[in-house]
Amino acid sequence: MSVLRPLDKQPGLNTATILLVGTEDALLQQLADSMLKEDCASELKVFSFFSHLARSLPLPSNVNRPRIDLIMFVVNLHSKYSLRNVEESLRHVDATFFLGKVGFLATGAGRESHCSVHRSTVVRLARTYRSPLLFCDPEVDGFRAPVAQRLVRMLQICAGHVPGVSALNLLSLLRSSENPTLEDL
Amino acid sequence: MEKQPGKQAATEPPDSGAGGGEGEPPQVAGAQAARPEDRLTLLLRLRAQTKQQLLEYKSMVDATEEKTPEQILQDKQIEAKIEDLENEIEEVKVAFEMKKLALDRMQLSTALKKNLEKNNPRTSVLMDNMKHVLKLNKLIMKSHQESWDLEEKLLDVRKKRLQLKQASESKLLEIQTEKNKQKDDLAVMENSDKMKTIQQNLQMEIQITTVIQHVFQNLILGSKANWAEDPAFKEIVLQLEKNLTMI
Numbered sequence: 015m016s017v018l019r020p021l022d023k024q025p026g027l028n029t030a031t032i033l034l035v036g037t038e039d040a041l042l043q044q045l046a047d048s049m050l051k052e053d054c055a056s057e058l059k060v061f062s063f064f065s066h067l068a069r070s071l072p073l074p075s076n077v078n079r080p081r082i083d084l085i086m087f088v089v090n091l092h093s094k095y096s097l098r099n100v101e102e103s104l105r106h107v108d109a110t111f112f113l114g115k116v117g118f119l120a121t122g123a124g125r126e127s128h129c130s131v132h133r134s135t136v137v138r139l140a141r142t143y144r145s146p147l148l149f150c151d152p153e154v155d156g157f158r159a160p161v162a163q164r165l166v167r168m169l170q171i172c173a174g175h176v177p178g179v180s181a182l183n184l185l186s187l188l189r190s191s192e193n194p195t196l197e198d199l
Numbered sequence: 200m201e202k203q204p205g206k207q208a209a210t211e212p213p214d215s216g217a218g219g220g221e222g223e224p225p226q227v228a229g230a231q232a233a234r235p236e237d238r239l240t241l242l243l244r245l246r247a248q249t250k251q252q253l254l255e256y257k258s259m260v261d262a263t264e265e266k267t268p269e270q271i272l273q274d275k276q277i278e279a280k281i282e283d284l285e286n287e288i289e290e291v292k293v294a295f296e297m298k299k300l301a302l303d304r305m306q307l308s309t310a311l312k313k314n315l316e317k318n319n320p321r322t323s324v325l326m327d328n329m330k331h332v333l334k335l336n337k338l339i340m341k342s343h344q345e346s347w348d349l350e351e352k353l354l355d356v357r358k359k360r361l362q363l364k365q366a367s368e369s370k371l372l373e374i375q376t377e378k379n380k381q382k383d384d385l386a387v388m389e390n391s392d393k394m395k396t397i398q399q400n401l402q403m404e405i406q407i408t409t410v411i412q413h414v415f416q417n418l419i420l421g422s423k424a425n426w427a428e429d430p431a432f433k434e435i436v437l438q439l440e441k442n443l444t445m446i
């Protein structure tokens with residue numbers, strides 16, 4: 015039973031790796047492409063896992079995989095299956111990952127009528143795991159580029175490429191904007 | 200098993216300095232003249248990165264050395280503890296920023312001092328700025344003083360107004376009590392026994408006079424004298440006709 019652990023491998027020189035976990039291939043592909051198009055001084059490696067099995071975060075241990083710096087769980091608000099999938103793959107991530115190296119990305123919040131997962135469910139999920147929650151509308155082209163930029167920046171910080179800012183630092187910075195909702199809930 | 204189309208896309212490091220990512224071969228693209236400088240920047244960047252990564256690993260090691268509490272805490276307690284720790288972190292961060300700011304200010308002031316000593320202090324633009332600042336500060340202080348005086352005056356006027364209001368209130372109260380007393384006295388006097396006996400006497404006198412009036416009237420009518428001719432006589436008879444209860 016493989017559990018993803020941060021910092022268990024040595025970091026590659028000038029490389030940063032992000033792992034996208036979600037059920038929709040096309041969306042993850044698009045996100046990966048737009049992230050790679052971003053101007054970035056260090057090498058980017060994007061791993062997308064299209065996990066269709068709800069049991070485990072499929073990580074074959076025989077693959078020579080570099081150290082994963084950031085995990086983004088992509089939840090599509092239009093399907094409950096993706097939420098369930100993400101919840102079950104969360105179990106296979108080590109607890110130390112959640113100190114800033116995990117994020118949630120919710121897509122499809124633009125069309126309220128199609129949403130079968132309520133926004134507050136995802137908000138509560140992000141709150142329990144104390145990780146930042148981002149929203150993205152993949153169909154609109156204009157939204158994808160800023161989200162990709164944000165992801166690239168987060169990845170750089172989590173990989174340690176930005177001197178003076180660590181993943182935990184970023185987490186506490188991102189948290190202060192969420193606090194008003196925490197008091198409401 | 201699982202479908203794993205893990206997609207791996209590596210971007211070339213931009214040696215040409217323009218920021219790469221399109222997959223073109225930048226090394227061949229003829230940035231050979233600028234190569235040593237780019238190599239230098241690359242090395243510096245890598246140095247910063249490795250420093251940061253080393254720091255992260257060190258902090259992880261320190262974190263794992265700390266003892267974690269063995270007892271099973273409840274969710275709420277854990278959350279409260281987490282929030283306390285986060286608040287501590289924020290406070291430390293803020294304190295650090297303040298200290299850095301103070302340090303920067305001290306450095307700036309010493310640099311300024313040295314600069315002033317070096318240059319001719321009378322002609323530099325800095326002195327002009329400082330004089331301007333001083334002038335403005337004096338103006339500010341003066342206007343502060345003036346506004347304070349005006350506020351004092353306003354306060355005095357308001358106090359006086361309040362005093363006047365209170366005085367008028369007490370006066371009106373006095374007037375009201377006096378009026379009430381008068382009314383009470385009047386009522387008391389009217390209900391006293393003296394008034395009753397006086398009224399009874401008055402009634403009796405009126406009745407007696409009415410009877411006398413009627414007697415005189417009948418006397419005159421019975422004597423069959425012509426009282427309309429003599430004006431003095433007429434006046435007397437008409438006066439006898441007056442109803443005394445109406446007075």
